[in-house]
């Protein structure tokens with residue numbers, strides 16, 4: 032058995048790195064390409080009830096240490112996403128990410144993702160730049176618990192809750208997700224951020240604020256997983272700023288069973304998965320870790 036094999040509850044992953052929602056995962060063909068590049072799973076772009084254009088340009092910019100985006104959850108809507116899922120699902124694990132405005136919408140979306148063959152559904156309760164969605168719901172523990180429990184009662188596939196770092200009560204929110212029956216916690220989504228253009232004397236993004244991702248957010252994500260490992264008993268998935276084996280090892284040692292890579296797929300290309308897999312395996316061999324499980328949470332002990 033490969034040392035890299037891991038599991039998030041009953042979702043078995045041959046490799047511990049997944050594609051994070053929103054990057055190279057909006058079409059069937061791109062999801063297949065990422066699986067072929069060595070991703071253990073692909074989390075789809077967050078899909079909503081209806082087709083959505085997203086925010087006007089500029090909705091994306093590079094900053095020192097990362098990227099700031101305010102895409103505004105663009106997407107084809109759940110009905111049209113069926114054909115993308117049908118193309119990708121036969122090739123490997125596809126986690127269906129969904130973004131609803133309330134428990135009812137999250138439930139309809141999750142039922143569809145289950146029908147389309149997703150191996151799990153990830154509830155995006157953490158996007159910092161889509162009004163009425165994401166973080167606006169995901170910072171209230173009562174709403175988080177309600178959404179998770181209603182979705183849980185409607186689908187058989189595992190339900191993962193993706194949480195925001197833009198709160199001082201992350202542990203309470205994670206506990207609320209666990210109480211609602213979540214099968215795993217995914218952390219973190221982007222940090223709410225802003226870039227100002229001095230020449231134009233106004234915010235650069237059309238939406239004014241967006242979400243920071245990439246290397247700059249890694250210590251925030253690692254801290255989040257480290258804190259959550261102490262308070263919840265369900266599996267954790269780490270995401271934020273991972274681009275090499277060292278970043279991945281930090282998240283696993285903080286307490287994550289698996290991890291996701293987003294921005295580095297854009298900056299380094301899909302080859303990032305093969306590289307992280309190879310280098311992580313070498314580190315594990317050199318330091319006597321026979322499996323990912325042996326490394327999970329060791330920095331917490």
Ligand SMILES: Cc1cc2nc3c(=O)[nH]c(=O)nc-3n(C[C@H](O)[C@H](O)[C@H](O)COP(=O)(O)O)c2cc1C
Nearest residue numbers: 051052053077155219220244245271272292293294
């Ligand atoms: C361009 C872009 C689009 C994203 N879209 C989504 C999305 O649709 N749903 C979601 O849950 N997260 C989305 N994210 C957040 C990522 O999944 C991830 O949580 C975050 O970027 C931190 O990881 P990273 O530093 O590896 O990018 C997006 C991030 C970027 C950069």
